[in-house]
Amino acid sequence: xxxxxxxxxxxxxxxxxxxxxxxxxxxxxxxxxxxxxxxxxxxxxxxxxxxxxxxxxxxxxxxxxxxxxxxxxxxxxxxxxxxxxxxxxxxxxxxxxxxxxxxxxxxxxxxxxx
Amino acid sequence: xxxxxxxxxxxxxxxxxxxxxxxxxxxxxxxxxxxxxxxxxxxxxxxxxxxxxxxxxxxxxxxxxxxxxxxxxxxxxxxxxxxxxxxxxxxxxxxxxxxxxxxxxxxxxxxxxxx
Numbered sequence: 001x002x003x004x005x006x007x008x009x010x011x012x013x014x015x016x017x018x019x020x021x022x023x024x025x026x027x028x029x030x031x032x033x034x035x036x037x038x039x040x041x042x043x044x045x046x047x048x049x050x051x052x053x054x055x056x057x058x059x060x061x062x063x064x065x066x067x068x069x070x071x072x073x074x075x076x077x078x079x080x081x082x083x084x085x086x087x088x089x090x091x092x093x094x095x096x097x098x099x100x101x102x103x104x105x106x107x108x109x110x111x112x113x114x
Numbered sequence: 115x116x117x118x119x120x121x122x123x124x125x126x127x128x129x130x131x132x133x134x135x136x137x138x139x140x141x142x143x144x145x146x147x148x149x150x151x152x153x154x155x156x157x158x159x160x161x162x163x164x165x166x167x168x169x170x171x172x173x174x175x176x177x178x179x180x181x182x183x184x185x186x187x188x189x190x191x192x193x194x195x196x197x198x199x200x201x202x203x204x205x206x207x208x209x210x211x212x213x214x215x216x217x218x219x220x221x222x223x224x225x226x227x228x229x
Contacts, residue, residue: 004157033217035219040123040221041221042118042203042219042220042221042222043158043203043219044219045216045217045218048216058216059218090157090158092157101146101148101163101207101217102148102160102163103148103150103158103160103205103217104160105157105158105159106157107156107157108155108156108157
């Protein structure tokens with residue numbers, strides 16, 4: 001049982017380049033989330049999904065797109081990377097039940113945009 | 115707008131003492147509140163969850179209180195150890211409606227326990 005995994009762990013991009021971050025979970029969770037965390041700050045929600053085929057905007061969605069084609073995967077895309085997107089990105093998943101909403105986080109992807 | 119504040123960015127205490135971390139919120143009616151631990155370079159790990167109708171929750175050396183009148187949660191670590199040194203995040207969850215599935219996190223408090 002791997003939990004939540006993220007690919008890649010590190011990445012360096014040049015301004016304007018694109019990339020996709022992959023998140024996978026093997027716990028059969030309905031909900032999945034993408035956060036970014038900047039130094040000294042908490043987690044800010046980018047996008048989230050409450051089920052396969054559905055996505056919704058979080059607190060800071062601009063510059064990012066997501067897709068959830070399979071229940072176990074949640075992809076985060078940067079179409080044209082900007083230095084302001086330099087951050088650590090965390091994926092998380094949880095059950096949908098209000099009594100089981102604890103989030104399980106992946107190890108993070110450290111992204112640098114030059 | 116909704117706001118979550120955790121008492122201070124850093125808290126330093128001596129080993130064996132009780133650490134108390136604070137989470138205050140405004141313009142929010144959370145259904146429940148969670149506390150997570152985050153070590154450097156790692157993702158947050160869940161510690162405790164407390165619902166709006168609960169006053170207190172305990173797990174081993176950890177205790178969480180939730181006062182919806184004061185809009186505040188306190189997180190206590192008793193008999194603290196250097197291994198408790200980490201950043202602790204509180205997260206609020208509303209239930210249902212447009213907020214279904216969304217948690218809002220505080221900026222965290224970094225606890226350092228000195229031997």
